[in-house]
Amino acid sequence: MTLLHSLQARVALAVGLSVTILWLVAAFITAQRLGHQMEEVFDRDLRATAERILPLALHDLRKRQHDDDDDDREEHVEELRPHDQAITYLVRDSAGQVLLRSSGAEDTDFPSFDGRGFRRTPSHRLYYDAARNGKVTITVAEPLDHRAEVSREMLVALALPLVVVIPLSLAAAAFATRSGFRPLRRLKQALEERGVHDLSPLPDTAPPSELKPIAGAIDRLLSGLRAAFEAERSFAANAAHELRTPVAGAIAQAQRLRTETRDRQAAQRASEIEATLKRLMRMAEKLMQLARAEGSQLHLDTTSDMRQVLSLEVRHFGGSIPDDHSKIVLSLPSTPVISDIDPDAFGILCRNLIENALRHGAPGRPVEVVLDADGTLTVGNEGPILPQTLIERLPQRFERGGATGNGAGLGLAIVKAIVDRAGGRLTIISPVPGRQTGVCIKVDGLISRASPSAHSTRG
Secondary structure (H helix, E strand, C coil): CCHHHCHHHHHHHHHHHHHHHHHHHHHHHHHHHHHHHHHHHHHHHHHHHHHHHHHHHHHHHHHHHHHHHHHCCCCCCCCCCCCCCCCEEEEEECCCCEEEECCCCCHHHCCCCCCCEEEECCCEEEEEEEECCCCEEEEEEEEHHHHHHHHHHHHHHHHHHHHHHHHHHHHHHHHHHHHHCHHHHHHHHHHHHCCCCCCCCCCCCCCCCCCHHHHHHHHHHHHHHHHHHHHHHHHHHHHHHHHHHHHHHHHHHHHHHHHHCCCHHHHHHHHHHHHHHHHHHHHHHHHHHHHHHHHCCCEEEEEEEHHHHHHHHHHHHHCCCCCCCCCEEEECCCCCCEEEECHHHHHHHHHHHHHHHHHHCCCCCCEEEEECCCCCEEEEECCCCCCHHHHHHCCCCCCCCCCCCCCCCCHHHHHHHHHHHHCCEEEEECCCCCCCCCEEEEEECCCCCCCCCCCCCCC
């Protein structure tokens, strides 16, 4: 049933069956025409045999009659000469007396003469002729079995080439169909090899005229999707960027109001407004990061050492962690971890993972950040075990996982966007392997495109 769903298989099957049927019809018509032609040839041979033998028989009879007159013998000759061919004959006089016969000629196979022409019995095909005004007649007979045997031999000779030609025709049809569908397979392969975020136009491979409308429609669809995504990302980035200045001004006004007022209740409200505006500022920052993660080029022509980027991000957090909060424990390999991923994008990824672990980890317990030599980044923190249903929702946008913190719910969504576009894998594990509690987030596959021989770094 799978083959019937394949256009190539259906075309090859249709062409192969059509060629086979045409060959069989042509062979059947040829066999019919050949049968009629062979009957005509056999009949001409019978008549030609009679016309050749009758004069010879008359000459032989005259000679024998002359000898018989001299010897005063009876005018009856048993046979003209030995004969072992399929065609037999009898020469009779007007009274039906046999004058000459061929070898193997039986009287029962030769009905009485009833006029010139062809006759057919259940076992023979006959031809009658006469001479001396009907005083001497000849009957030539050919067994129908002989004709049937010759016809079978001719049909076998005609069918044998078909035994070879038909399979070769089917193979040629399958090969031609497969060759003809090669551009379609190339288009299919080009589409399959594209990443989910690759919306660039299809390469110009000069497809056949039948595929040009399809390739054009795909390019128009990709162009429309690319324009829609660019518009969405541009709006989010611009909106977030435009919000920063007025929000920063509002925060400054709230801080000024809190310091200048003597009303304790008004000062408290000013502090609440400041906290709310700061959350809005963080939201705008996250939206800008998300827009960059979804729109920027993540793989560059140059490479960098991922250790340096990760160390810089850890140092950035080190100065802003309160004394009573979690500490960051960083573990790096001794050899460079080279990758062609954009260092800024990798820094955004590390920043969000570490910030997420600090916000949701158990207070006073360290956040472990480990970078392996193969480029696998692992960030783990202590805390309650997360159910599987929540783990599946965490990488979604604005999913806070039930936390009571002031996060925007975009950190893991930004991480997932970067990992997906970079061709890596994001894995959330709870509890931490080897422990009873905690959450571990692992990112790997980010250096799969890096050159093994690359040693250049960029901080």
